[in-house]
Amino acid sequence: MKSRGKIWAWFFIILGILYFFLPLLATFIFSLKAKLGVLSFTAYVNVFNDPKFIRGFSGSLLWATLTILVGIILFVPTAYWVRLKVPRARSAIEFITLIPFVVPPIVYTFGLIRTYSHPPLLIVDNPMLLVAAYTIISMPYMYRAIDIGLRSIDVRTLTEAAQSLGAGWGTILFRIIIPNIRVAILNGAFLSFAIVLGEYILARYLVKPAFAPYMLDLGQNKAFEPAAAAVISFALTWACMGIISLVGRGREQAPVGGAH
Amino acid sequence: MRDAPQARPARTKRSWAWLGVVPFFAFTLLFLLYPSSTIVSKSFRDSGTGVFTLQNILALFKSPYILGAYWISIKISLITALSGAMFGFVLAYSAIRGNLPRFVRISLLTFCGVASNFAGVPLAFAFISLLSPSGLLISWIKLTGYNPYFHGFTLYTFWGLSLVYMYFQFPLMVLIIAPAIDGLRREWLEASQNLGASTSQYWRYVAFPILLPSLMGTTILLFGNAFGAFATAQALTGGQINLVTIVIGSELRGDVLGNPGIGYALALGMVVIMALAITGYTILQRRTERWLR
Secondary structure (H helix, E strand, O other), X not given: OHHHHHHXXXXXXXXXXXXXXXXXXXXXXXXXXXXXXXXXXXXXXXXXXXXXXXXXXXXXXXXHHHHHHHHHHHHHHHHHHHHHOOHHHHHHHHHHHHHHHXXXXXXXXXXXXXXXXXXXXXXXXXXXXXXXXHHHHHHHHHHHHHHHHHHOOOHHHHHHHHHHOOOOHHHHHHHXXXXXXXXXXXXXXXXXXXXXXXXXXXXXXXXXXXXXXXXHHHHHHOOOHHHHHHHHHHHHHHHHHHHHHHHOOOOOOOOOOOOO | OOOOOOOOOOOOOOOOHHHHXXXXXXXXXXXXXXXXXXXXXXXXXXXXXXXXXXXXXXXXXXXXXXXXXXXXXXXXXXXXXXXHHHHHHHHHHHHHHOOOOHHHHHHHHHHHHHHOOOOOHHHHHHHHHHHOOXXXXXXXXXXXXXXXXXXXXXXXXXXXXXHHHHHHHHHHHHHHHHHHHHHOOHHHHHHHHHOOOOHHHHHHHHHHHHHHHHHHHHHHHHXXXXXXXXXXXXXXXXXXXXXXXXXXXXXXXHOOOOOHXXXXXXHHHHHHHHHHHHHHHHHHHHHHHOXXX
């Protein structure tokens, strides 16, 4: 009876593996078929040489970097200050950080564009609006990662110790708090990176160069290159998650998230 | 002679600590709360005159096009949530309690972490490579002389899209349900066996009731996960499938509904459904935590 259970367990695991790998395998094989009759990396070469790819991809890299920076600058001091001085604001802030789960990205984009495309609030063309929006979308992951990091250190004792040695707030934040929660910050950063890199809706509707919209356009007029782009995108997602589980080794919980 | 000056009451020390959270609140107010609340307020206003009205909300229920979009969105979310939850659960249970080597569990959780983050445009492309008429799997099946596309199968409509959604649904289930399965103590199984319970009795009276809130909660979360999805459907069907998210997308591109007020109401409807789902998930998850640890 026990061995029958084990056979079923293997059966489901293998089914799961097939579901997970078959689409990826198909994409990879398809991406190699750009040259008739032989398997080649032609499609990848074509993608990397496409100026639109470079524009879209470097756009995404730029948005992701800025998003992470804004996230760190805004959320680390806030989460730190809330723990130290204003615990009363805690539940309100936690509630706000969860709102992006309730407002689907397309609805959020809709509200954002409708709000900021009329004078006097005509800022819809400003690239910083996209960065702000990405910061909001990645906030549930970034803020939570930072907050969990702060929970694991003794914020009050560290602060008081630093203050009694004459440190100012800047020194405390940059030389005590941030180095102590760098793993948590890295976690949030790579998750945000993966989210921004795969994000389609905001970049498309705010008309800014990014990887996902480029990929979709590619799909409309090419056959093999989109598959190559999908493989690149998957490899990057994999790399981000891999780095997260490397830096966060010892913790069981895998990161949960994504923009669909 | 003048009286001695009265002692001044000790001034209550006014704290300025709240100033430290002002940037956060200002930022979220500008870029999250205000734009989101616009959706609520504009849903209840006439887009021409700006006076209060319920017409936009009522219009949702009058239009077969919009009702159809909600119905398809709800249907696909429900189907992929239920099947994703079931498959995800047996997968997680097999890996954790199936007496399999430990690396199976670790790699499963890692794969699921990646897969639940792999969605949108590249996911659609991956399934096109696999299941389009010239896709890998279809061409393998065609070798047997059977062409699924001649027998009603197609990737680009409802069931095809459901199959694609499953790719990010069941991994999410595995990730969230794994701690709950870990929380099922082996002692409970042993105790029920000692009392003479069969496997089915153990499941019916012990394991299932304990897991139920977290199974339900996670299924609701999966529902929300599919309900808000847009890019995957857009990339796979080119916007040909009538989901609420797709309708909002086309409304944004060029007022297809003919009345901006209805667009806001349409978006509000999504937020209401999502809020119900997330609230349900939170309540059920809190009930689960009693048993964990």
